[in-house]
Amino acid sequence: MKKKYLLAPGPTPVPPEALLSMAHPIIHHRTPQFSAIFEEVKKGLQKIFQTEQDVLVLASSGTGAMESAVSNIFNKGDKVLVVNGGKFGERWGKISEAYGLQVIWLDVEWGRAVKIEDVKKVLEQEGNVRGVLVQASETSTTVVHPVEELAKLTGRRDDCLLVVDGITGVGVFPIPMDEWGIDVLISGSQKAFMLPPGLSFIALSEKAWGFVEKSQLPRFYFDLKKERKSLGKNTTAYTPAVSLIIGLQDVLRLIESTGLDNIYKKNHRLARATQEAAKALGLRLLAPDSPSDAATGVWLPDGIDGGKFTKALKDDFGVTVAGGQEQLKGKIIRISHMGYIDTFDIIVAISAIEMALKRFGYDIGFGVGVGRAQEVLSEGYVPKSGDSGV
Ligand SMILES: Cc1ncc(COP(=O)(O)O)c(C=O)c1O
Numbered sequence: 001m002k003k004k005y006l007l008a009p010g011p012t013p014v015p016p017e018a019l020l021s022m023a024h025p026i027i028h029h030r031t032p033q034f035s036a037i038f039e040e041v042k043k044g045l046q047k048i049f050q051t052e053q054d055v056l057v058l059a060s061s062g063t064g065a066m067e068s069a070v071s072n073i074f075n076k077g078d079k080v081l082v083v084n085g086g087k088f089g090e091r092w093g094k095i096s097e098a099y100g101l102q103v104i105w106l107d108v109e110w111g112r113a114v115k116i117e118d119v120k121k122v123l124e125q126e127g128n129v130r131g132v133l134v135q136a137s138e139t140s141t142t143v144v145h146p147v148e149e150l151a152k153l154t155g156r157r158d159d160c161l162l163v164v165d166g167i168t169g170v171g172v173f174p175i176p177m178d179e180w181g182i183d184v185l186i187s188g189s190q191k192a193f194m195l196p197p198g199l200s201f202i203a204l205s206e207k208a209w210g211f212v213e214k215s216q217l218p219r220f221y222f223d224l225k226k227e228r229k230s231l232g233k234n235t236t237a238y239t240p241a242v243s244l245i246i247g248l249q250d251v252l253r254l255i256e257s258t259g260l261d262n263i264y265k266k267n268h269r270l271a272r273a274t275q276e277a278a279k280a281l282g283l284r285l286l287a288p289d290s291p292s293d294a295a296t297g298v299w300l301p302d303g304i305d306g307g308k309f310t311k312a313l314k315d316d317f318g319v320t321v322a323g324g325q326e327q328l329k330g331k332i333i334r335i336s337h338m339g340y341i342d343t344f345d346i347i348v349a350i351s352a353i354e355m356a357l358k359r360f361g362y363d364i365g366f367g368v369g370v371g372r373a374q375e376v377l378s379e380g381y382v383p384k385s386g387d388s389g390v
Helices: 016-022 030-047 063-073 087-100 118-124 145-153 206-214 226-230 242-258 259-282 306-317 342-357 368-378
Strands: 055-059 079-084 102-108 130-137 162-163 184-188 199-204 295-299 332-336
Touching: 016 242, 030 055, 030 199, 030 242, 030 368, 055 063, 055 226, 055 242, 063 087, 063 162, 063 184, 063 199, 063 206, 063 226, 079 087, 079 118, 087 130, 087 162, 102 118, 118 130, 118 145, 130 145, 145 342, 162 206, 199 206, 199 242, 226 259, 242 259, 259 342, 259 368, 306 332, 306 342, 332 342, 342 368
Parallel strands: 079 102, 079 130, 130 162, 162 184
Antiparallel strands: 055 199, 184 199, 295 332
16 A cells, blocks of 8 residues: 655646545436536636636536637637747647647747747737737746736737636636736636546636637537527536536635635745755756746756656655656656645655655755755645645
């Protein structure tokens, strides 16, 4: 028997309250019982998205909501600017190309945030760009992009939308959709929402709904107008992922009782503790200038095979972190701070990383990273008894 700790940036651990709710016998979705749950859930989602707009609930992973954004707001041949600074930025571009859009790839070095001046320059040079597609938090590089600043650029243009993949942003750090003027905001269940994969969420501004009226791209399952109509009747267009929505009711209550601000502060503290621990161990951060509070990326020392390192962490120490993708494969690890992850999960992760580093021949003193993390973690909140830990 080995106790397991899941610290990958999705799926994240599910709180016991939600697990128990989802284990109840399934109920039918066309019933007043389900509609009451759905009504509560849709209001809870609006609070987390910080929007007055409807937050649509789709039975899909996050990519489904990304695809629905593209297929519902644009037209064939539309020019879109894609912030291409990681795996998920690249996904925006690939989805857009699949629908015949003209993609302007704005390449950003992996580990860096996009520069506002670069976006501004492209928008001015190209003319008639219909959308800027970006990640709030690019999970593959653990970078935060400057969404608030981007929204100021797109907000001045009637013909251009800001489309934000907030899959590891919403519920992790503040992204007030209405206040900042974001046109499309997306998230998914298996990150800060602390649920198994299978639900995605998408909200559109009035300006974006105007684009929907003019969009002619083919779509069937991901028809956002149809979903919006159903949401008005406290249901979904097609069979919803009933059990996940029941779990969602629980996590939304948990988030409400903890307070979004406390959650943001917790995530920031855990991220800072992890960053400081890595530095104390002499490791370099993947995103030194604009790190995300969702996850921390750390370069492994030269000569350590990242694949073997993450396998040893998982198999021998019980700690699951993520490795790198594409060009970062085998070179980095990523440690999550989102959702149902708390102070002592981070202590466990840093401690296991120290032990694994030692095993892989990296000369460190035990406790150096843990001690630094403890200093940062002690600055703030310590869970009270009975607290669910978010
Ligand atoms: C920022 C970001 N965008 C998109 C995705 C893709 O979401 P999914 O795997 O749920 O389709 C992920 C998943 O890790 C992500 O972190």
